[in-house]
Amino acid sequence: MKNWKLVLLLGLAAVAAVIAVRSQRSDAADKSQEWRTYGGGPENVHFSTLKQINRENVKQLEVAWTYDTGDAFDGSEMQCNPVIANGVLYATSPKMRVFALDAATGKERWSFDPHEGRKAIGKFRNRGVTYWEEGNESRIFFGFQNWLYALDAKTGKVIPSFGNAGRVDLREGLGRSDARSLTVGISTPGIVYKDLFIVGSIVSESLPAAPGHIRAYDLRTGKMRWIFHTIPQPGEYGYETWPKDAHQYIGGTNAWSGLALDEKRGLVFAPTGSATFDFYGANRHGDNLFANTLLCLDANTGKRKWHFQVVRHDLWDRDLPAAPALVTIKRDGKDVDAVAQTTKSGHIFVFERETGKALFPIEYRKVSTQGIDGEQVADTQPFPLLPLPVARQVMTEAMLTKRTPEAHAAVLERFRKFRPSSPGGQYDPPSLQESVVLPGFDGGPGWGGAAFDPESNFLFVNASEVPCILKLVERPKPKVQPTGKSLYERNCASCHGKDMQGTPPEFPALANISRKYNDTELRTIIRNGVGRMPGFASLGDEVTQAIARLLLTGEDVKVSATAIPPSPIDLKYTIDGYPRFLDPDGYPAIEPPWGTLSAVDLNSGKIAWQVPLGEHPELVAKGLRDTGSWNYGGPIVTAGGVVFIGATNFDRKFRAFDKATGKLLWEGVMPFAGNATPATYQVAGRQFVVIAAGGGKRGAPSGGTYVAFALPQGK
Numbered sequence: 001m002k003n004w005k006l007v008l009l010l011g012l013a014a015v016a017a018v019i020a021v022r023s024q025r026s027d028a029a030d031k032s033q034e035w036r037t038y039g040g041g042p043e044n045v046h047f048s049t050l051k052q053i054n055r056e057n058v059k060q061l062e063v064a065w066t067y068d069t070g071d072a073f074d075g076s077e078m079q080c081n082p083v084i085a086n087g088v089l090y091a092t093s094p095k096m097r098v099f100a101l102d103a104a105t106g107k108e109r110w111s112f113d114p115h116e117g118r119k120a121i122g123k124f125r126n127r128g129v130t131y132w133e134e135g136n137e138s139r140i141f142f143g144f145q146n147w148l149y150a151l152d153a154k155t156g157k158v159i160p161s162f163g164n165a166g167r168v169d170l171r172e173g174l175g176r177s178d179a180r181s182l183t184v185g186i187s188t189p190g191i192v193y194k195d196l197f198i199v200g201s202i203v204s205e206s207l208p209a210a211p212g213h214i215r216a217y218d219l220r221t222g223k224m225r226w227i228f229h230t231i232p233q234p235g236e237y238g239y240e241t242w243p244k245d246a247h248q249y250i251g252g253t254n255a256w257s258g259l260a261l262d263e264k265r266g267l268v269f270a271p272t273g274s275a276t277f278d279f280y281g282a283n284r285h286g287d288n289l290f291a292n293t294l295l296c297l298d299a300n301t302g303k304r305k306w307h308f309q310v311v312r313h314d315l316w317d318r319d320l321p322a323a324p325a326l327v328t329i330k331r332d333g334k335d336v337d338a339v340a341q342t343t344k345s346g347h348i349f350v351f352e353r354e355t356g357k358a359l360f361p362i363e364y365r366k367v368s369t370q371g372i373d374g375e376q377v378a379d380t381q382p383f384p385l386l387p388l389p390v391a392r393q394v395m396t397e398a399m400l401t402k403r404t405p406e407a408h409a410a411v412l413e414r415f416r417k418f419r420p421s422s423p424g425g426q427y428d429p430p431s432l433q434e435s436v437v438l439p440g441f442d443g444g445p446g447w448g449g450a451a452f453d454p455e456s457n458f459l460f461v462n463a464s465e466v467p468c469i470l471k472l473v474e475r476p477k478p479k480v481q482p483t484g485k486s487l488y489e490r491n492c493a494s495c496h497g498k499d500m501q502g503t504p505p506e507f508p509a510l511a512n513i514s515r516k517y518n519d520t521e522l523r524t525i526i527r528n529g530v531g532r533m534p535g536f537a538s539l540g541d542e543v544t545q546a547i548a549r550l551l552l553t554g555e556d557v558k559v560s561a562t563a564i565p566p567s568p569i570d571l572k573y574t575i576d577g578y579p580r581f582l583d584p585d586g587y588p589a590i591e592p593p594w595g596t597l598s599a600v601d602l603n604s605g606k607i608a609w610q611v612p613l614g615e616h617p618e619l620v621a622k623g624l625r626d627t628g629s630w631n632y633g634g635p636i637v638t639a640g641g642v643v644f645i646g647a648t649n650f651d652r653k654f655r656a657f658d659k660a661t662g663k664l665l666w667e668g669v670m671p672f673a674g675n676a677t678p679a680t681y682q683v684a685g686r687q688f689v690v691i692a693a694g695g696g697k698r699g700a701p702s703g704g705t706y707v708a709f710a711l712p713q714g715k
Contacts, residue, residue: 033682035084038128038189039449040679042261043326046451046460046636048680052687053711054640058656059666064688064710065106066671069093071120072704075508077675078694079447079633081128082706084681085138090129090153094694094704095120096144098129100156104683106708110156114144121521122530123696127258127447127676130189130197132219139219141197143186145528146170148199150222163222170201173224174211175233176248182210183534188258188323188447191268193299195219198268200255204534205317206494207571209276211247212254214295216302226302230254230272230290237304238289250284252276253291257447258323260339261299262353268299269339271320278317279430280472280573282374287312292320294341294349296356306356310343312378315371315430316470317441318344322449322634326353329457329602340459340602342450344443345426346391347384348459348600360386360605367427372472372573377429386605390445390598391463392590394425395438395581399590403624407583414581415589418469430472436581438590440468448634448647448677453659458599460635460643460659462613465595465628466588467581472573482564484546485556491536492547494574500551507578514552522548540564587616593628597635597645599662609662613655614648632675632697636689646674646691649698654678654691654709672696672703686710 032049040046053061069078076094083090089103099111130141131153138153139162148170150162158166170184183204190199197219203210214228230253231246232239242250255270262269275284275291292311297304311318324341329350337353350359364380371377392399400415402408419433428435444463451460476493479486489498492510496502500510513522526544529535536544542563549555581589588594593612601608614629631647638644642665643657652673656666672695680689688708696702 034086035082035679035681036131037083037191038081038130038258039260039323039677040636042191042263044258044260044323044449045325045327045454046449046634046677047453048636048638050638050680050682050687051640052682053638053642053689055642055658055665057711058640058642060711061656061666061668061689061709062712063668064708066708067101067106067108067706069097069099069704069706071095071097072694072702074702075123075696076694076702076704077123077125077696078692078704079125079127079676080692081677082679082690082692083129083131084679085131085133085153087683088153089690090131090140091692091706092126092129092142094124094702096124096126098140098142098151098156100153101706103681103688104686106706112151112156114147114149119521121517122525124530125187127187128189130192132192132197141190141219143170143199146184148186148217148222150219161221168217168222171210173215173227174213176211178208178538179210181538182208182251183529184210187256191259191261192219193261193263193266193268196225196299198259198299200257200259200270202256203251203254204529205252205276205278206534206574207251207276208249208538209251209534211251212256212272214255214270214297214302228295228297228302228304231275232289241286241289243283243285246284250275253288255295257319257321258449260323260326262326262337265354266299267305267353268297269324269326270295270297271322271324271341273319274311274314274317277571277574279315279470279575280372280375280571281313281315282376283571284313285376287378288314292318294320294324294339294351296339308349308351308356310341310349310382312381313376315375315377316426316437321443321446325450325452325459327452327457327459327602328454329359331359338602340450340452342445342461344439344441344445345393346389346439346444346463348387348390348461349384350387350602358384360384368422368429370431371429372431374572375429381427387600387602388605388607390461390596390600390607390610391439391443391465393438394421395436395467395590401583401587401589401591403583403587407585407587410584411581411589430470430575432472434469434471436467437470438467439464440466440580441578442466442630446632448632451635451637451643452602453637455639456660457601457603458608458659459602460597460599460637462597462631462635462645462647463595464630465590465593466630467590469579469581471576473576475571475574478564480561482559482561483556484550484559487539487543487559488547488550491539495533495577497577502577510551519548519552522552593626595628595631595648597643597657597662599659611657611662611664613645614653615651617651630698634677636678636680638680644678644680644689646670646676646678646693649673649675649700652693652695654707668709670707671705673700674707686713
């Protein structure tokens with residue numbers, strides 16, 4: 001009898017074990033059908049195994065649901081790549097409201113407003129949130145201004161035990177006495193490793209600026225667990241590549257564009273931006289490690305494993321624009337785990353993942369060192385010989401637009417007044433004479449990142465090819481008796497112009513700002529920053545009030561000399577705005593394509609295919625098609641053989657390409673431009689592709705709608 005009971009118990013245990021294994025497999029399958037992380041997964045490859053939608057049936061795509069955030073306003077943007085877990089979609093609105101939707105229907109489940117009922121002032125840039133779960137607990141992490149929040153993923157309520165009543169002040173723990181008056185925020189989501197939330201930051205690109213140190217927080221308590229100093233401190237590796245004590249006053253070198261994670265090896269990969277100030281570095285002689293660097297860190301401790309500096313002593317705003325893709329490619333018939341990093345210049349660097357060994361030859365070439373007075377320019381820069389660049393590098397007369405004879409004549413006349421390019425081209429130091437930067441300050445490849453297909457080992461990269469004009473000007477010297485106007489010219493004119501006309505829409509005109517903001521609102525923007533503009537809390541209340549009054553009323557009030565905050569830096573030069581090199585009709589001064597989508601074979605380094613990406617509807621009406629256009633946001637790729645991408649700024653289209661050939665398979669027009677990276681997922685047996693249609697770039701209309709596409713039900 002006992003033996004019979006024992007056999008029964010053993011049999012029941014075996015059945016339970018089988019059920020548990022099947023349940024685990026089912027959970028794993030469900031997770032593979034979702035989009036749980038910014039970029040599709042910690043490896044940031046933008047790839048999905050889903051193939052219900054494929055190259056044969058993608059032409060049948062239709063809108064399955066839309067969700068209007070209701071938060072759009074003039075000039076607003078929406079760059080969010082949604083995350084989807086357990087049938088719920090999590091995303092953000094133009095006003096930084098975080099919300100959860102039923103991923104099958106788009107119906108709202110909850111919403112969280114970090115403004116807490118206050119008016120949302122100014123433009124916000126956010127690329128998504130971070131999802132974490134363990135057992136029955138799940139959280140959403142996101143950044144708003146200088147705060148890192150933790151929310152209950154089921155309810156949208158703040159987690160009181162995290163940080164201080166649900167949030168952490170990102171200005172704390174940087175080791176700088178002035179940090180509380182500086183801009184520190186998060187525009188791109190962080191990543192989760194074990195019980196750590198690891199994140200970079202967005203900081204000011206002009207001085208004074210916070211350092212861009214990379215930090216890991218306990219995801220339950222919000223306590224900082226480790227920090228990597230991107231501007232090395234005494235005794236740390238790389239300290240000698242800066243002036244003495246530079247870490248006390250230089251800012252930037254920040255991983256604003258996101259991170260990638262090798263969970264198996266416990267390695268986190270962080271691409272960094274330039275040191276401040278972007279275009280003049282007389283106060284930061286040296287190569288400036290770890291600016292413009294791909295960093296490989298131990299995810300447990302934050303210790304450096306290896307690094308590669310892509311630009312030495314950057315003077316061209318050549319931030320690494322997106323987190324790298326962790327890929328596996330072929331070398332001598334064997335699989336090699338690698339990391340592929342895109343750059344604004346259109347180059348792609350590929351390294352062995354554990355050691356940092358370059359997998360394609362890199363050549364250090366001599367470049368011009370003829371910098372302006374006080375500048376010390378690096379004499380060599382690294383150029384990867386493969387993969388081939390996905391964007392043009394140096395502008396010549398032969399590349400000038402021929403769109404019309406009048407346009408060609410106008411841009412030719414101006415081009416001949418620019419400083420001629422040297423053989424090093426893109427690394428000619430800035431000067432008091434205008435020069436062309438190609439690709440422009442936005443890139444080339446941008447923050448949308450690349451998609452990698454593990455079946456073909458193709459890396460899909462979109463790029464803009466719009467030249468910019470770079471010119472240094474003397475920064476106005478402090479006045480003995482400062483006024484609102486002199487302070488505006490010293491702190492604001494490099495972006496918005498001495499005449500306050502700016503270079504819209506990236507740097508808006510301020511001449512009629514009183515129609516948009518009152519005194520309190522404008523002073524809040526000056527202190528806290530908005531969109532790409534950093535905060536200027538370090539200027540103090542009296543200076544802020546004087547600049548605000550000048551902008552609102554034109555009154556040029558005097559400011560006491562004691563109100564001007566002391567500064568350890570007084571740079572002689574700044575830039576004359578961020579102008580694009582355009583023809584008289586506002587189109588790029590270069591021959592098309594002005595935007596492309598490329599498939600790069602990472603096995604060989606060759607470009608498998610490249611197609612124009614985007615059009616200008618008014619030019620199409622005149623018979624000029626396939627020009628390409630500015631594009632913001634990135635692609636995704638699926639096992640169904642399809643590359644999906646929005647990104648194009650003027651035609652508002654969402655497109656599907658054959659990943660093997662680049663053939664356009666389908667396109668649909670959205671209510672607003674999809675300047676974001678899409679996501680794909682499957683719920684209740686139906687595959688969806690969703691994208692944030694927010695517009696607002698380069699003068700395009702602003703919106704706040706999420707659009708989800710799917711095949712017709714029953715097909």
